[in-house]
Amino acid sequence: MTRKSRAFILNASEHSFLIVIGSFVALPFIWMISTSLKPPRLALAPPYLWPSHFHWQNFVDAWSDAPFSQYYINSVFVAVFVTAGQVITSAFAAYAFDRFEFPFKKTLWYLLLGTLMIPLPLLVIPTFQIVQTLGWANTFTALIVPRCWTAFGILMLRQFFKSVPRDFDDAAKVDGAGTLRIVFTIMMPLAAPAMATLGLFAFLFAWNDFLWPLIALNSPEKFTVPLGIANFTGKYGTRWSLLMAATVTATIPAVLAFLAAQKSLIKGLTAGGLNE
Amino acid sequence: MPRIKKEAKTAYFLIAPAFTLFLVFSLYPLLWSARISFTSWDGLNATKKFIGTKNYSELLRNPEFLQSFRVTVVYVFVVTVCSTVIGFLLALALSKRMKSSAIYRTIFFSPVVTATVAAGVVWQLLFDPFSGLFNIALRAIGIEGPNWLGDPKWSLIAVSIVGIWKRIGFSMIIFAAGMASLPISCYEAAKVDGATGIKLTRYMTIPLLKPVTAVVAITGVIDSIQVFDHIFVMTNGGPMGSTNVLSMYLYNQGFRVFHLGMASAVGWLLFALILIVTAFQWQFTKGAEND
Numbered sequence: 308m309t310r311k312s313r314a315f316i317l318n319a320s321e322h323s324f325l326i327v328i329g330s331f332v333a334l335p336f337i338w339m340i341s342t343s344l345k346p347p348r349l350a351l352a353p354p355y356l357w358p359s360h361f362h363w364q365n366f367v368d369a370w371s372d373a374p375f376s377q378y379y380i381n382s383v384f385v386a387v388f389v390t391a392g393q394v395i396t397s398a399f400a401a402y403a404f405d406r407f408e409f410p411f412k413k414t415l416w417y418l419l420l421g422t423l424m425i426p427l428p429l430l431v432i433p434t435f436q437i438v439q440t441l442g443w444a445n446t447f448t449a450l451i452v453p454r455c456w457t458a459f460g461i462l463m464l465r466q467f468f469k470s471v472p473r474d475f476d477d478a479a480k481v482d483g484a485g486t487l488r489i490v491f492t493i494m495m496p497l498a499a500p501a502m503a504t505l506g507l508f509a510f511l512f513a514w515n516d517f518l519w520p521l522i523a524l525n526s527p528e529k530f531t532v533p534l535g536i537a538n539f540t541g542k543y544g545t546r547w548s549l550l551m552a553a554t555v556t557a558t559i560p561a562v563l564a565f566l567a568a569q570k571s572l573i574k575g576l577t578a579g580g581l582n583e
Numbered sequence: 584m585p586r587i588k589k590e591a592k593t594a595y596f597l598i599a600p601a602f603t604l605f606l607v608f609s610l611y612p613l614l615w616s617a618r619i620s621f622t623s624w625d626g627l628n629a630t631k632k633f634i635g636t637k638n639y640s641e642l643l644r645n646p647e648f649l650q651s652f653r654v655t656v657v658y659v660f661v662v663t664v665c666s667t668v669i670g671f672l673l674a675l676a677l678s679k680r681m682k683s684s685a686i687y688r689t690i691f692f693s694p695v696v697t698a699t700v701a702a703g704v705v706w707q708l709l710f711d712p713f714s715g716l717f718n719i720a721l722r723a724i725g726i727e728g729p730n731w732l733g734d735p736k737w738s739l740i741a742v743s744i745v746g747i748w749k750r751i752g753f754s755m756i757i758f759a760a761g762m763a764s765l766p767i768s769c770y771e772a773a774k775v776d777g778a779t780g781i782k783l784t785r786y787m788t789i790p791l792l793k794p795v796t797a798v799v800a801i802t803g804v805i806d807s808i809q810v811f812d813h814i815f816v817m818t819n820g821g822p823m824g825s826t827n828v829l830s831m832y833l834y835n836q837g838f839r840v841f842h843l844g845m846a847s848a849v850g851w852l853l854f855a856l857i858l859i860v861t862a863f864q865w866q867f868t869k870g871a872e873n874d
Contacts, residue, residue, distance in 0.1 A: 338709060430608070515698040561698060
């Protein structure tokens with residue numbers, strides 16, 4: 308075989324690999340959207356991709372059969388506070404670990420890193436007991452407060468803070484700025500892509516979280532979107548058009564958030580991931 | 584000296600919020616659950632009766648737990664290996680294609696940001712034995728597809744496919760970053776020596792990416808060993824325990840039959856498993872680097 312034809316075969320096989328895996332990954336999204344727009348009876352009929360007319364009624368029905376707008380409000384509420392909490396506590400801690408020397412620094416750092424290996428299912432049992440003792444059972448506080456810190460965030464931000472020259476801090480100090488002001492007005496803006504990444508991660512994590520809300524909440528009016536979906540599945544197990552309409556609405560905010568911050572997300576993820 | 588003292592004070596003040604939450608919601612629960620794992624506590628009784636290692640010894644003899652353990656090991660192995668290999672190949676294929684890579688990257692990464700519960704519902708539809716897309720496609724070529732989620736022979740494969748689908752994008756991104764940071768000079772030298780295509784990958788890229796592969800594999804294990812969400816909606820651990828992974832087992836012990844002591848023991852075995860696998864993988868990659 309000549310070099311040219313070998314290169315051609317390699318190139319063609321790479322292309323087909325990308326297309327096969329790409330279709331496999333995209334298929335559930337395409338099918339979800341397509342089914343959500345089909346009239347309920349035709350959802351199970353011989354398959355076709357493009358609905359002959361768009362049956363938007365599914366969305367109306369799904370949203371009126373289950374209080375999805377309420378789930379949405381709950382999810383947004385929880386996710387916003389978790390995001391703010393994680394960003395602030397991580398920025399503070401990352402700044403301390405990067406810029407200061409203090410007793411037990413190494414010990415504390417390794418303790419934090421160690422938590423990355425603790426399985427969440429192990430923590431939900433005792434956390435539920437703690438939350439009950441604190442009187443937070445079945446409240447949003449239970450979903451928010453325990454989630455307001457993240458070892459991953461501290462780790463990632465520390466990597467980014469390293470690249471901010473210390474001259475900036477010193478100049479600010481000469482101007483009389485306190486530590487908090489330096490963190491808020493110098494470090495956080497300079498590490499904006501990292502902050503965006505962490506914020507998006509925190510938001511996605513809170514938005515998609517399932518096991519902890521499943522245990523911590525019991526009144527349906529407090530359900531977050533994933534709980535609402537799981538509940539809806541139990542009730543409408545075979546009404547696929549409605550189910551898909553519901554899942555489309557659950558998926559879209561996360562995917563939009565991802566598309567908006569894609570670049571910085573991938574950048575931050577790789578910086579954090581490779582330095583673990 | 585006073586300056587250092589003041590510095591430490593500021594540092595502790597900055598760490599305090601994250602660290603307090605860490606103590607209350609990670610370290611304390613961890614130790615508390617270790618203690619509970621040696622009791623027969625049901626979550627209601629005020630007294631937590633100490634029963635030594637009985638929970639652990641009972642678990643290790645319980646066929647249901649052993650099945651759960653086996654199921655988890657298979658799931659973790661299949662998902663980690665497949666998503667790592669596919670992620671690597673995708674990153675490799677995309678590394679030469681600047682124009683089309685952005686759209687591909689978006690597609691491959693979308694499952695990572697999608698709620699696993701919602702994805703599980705969609706996959707349930709795709710796997711439906713009668714109206715699911717897979718079996719319709721198989722029927723078109725004359726094969727009667729299996730009852731994916733209802734047949735113990737196929738259910739673990741089905742939920743593993745979802746796990747792989749969810750993870751490919753993450754592995755791809757980490758590999759892509761690793762490839763981008765490889766020294767170009769090595770490649771130039773190898774090319775001068777006449778190395779091309781597959782040889783370059785085999786003898787240059789793969790050995791150089793060992794540390795990155797370790798990160799992808801370790802996070803893969805830590806992640807997939809805790810799998811819960813999509814299994815909860817798709818099979819709920821069934822049929823006949825064929826997808827009853829350790830997290831499902833723990834959830835049922837802790838929140839359905841209220842054996843909190845037993846559930847904590849399951850959690851600690853899960854933790855021990857993560858520590859062992861992580862230590863083993865680091866050792867393995869370290870050894871490989873020293874070769």
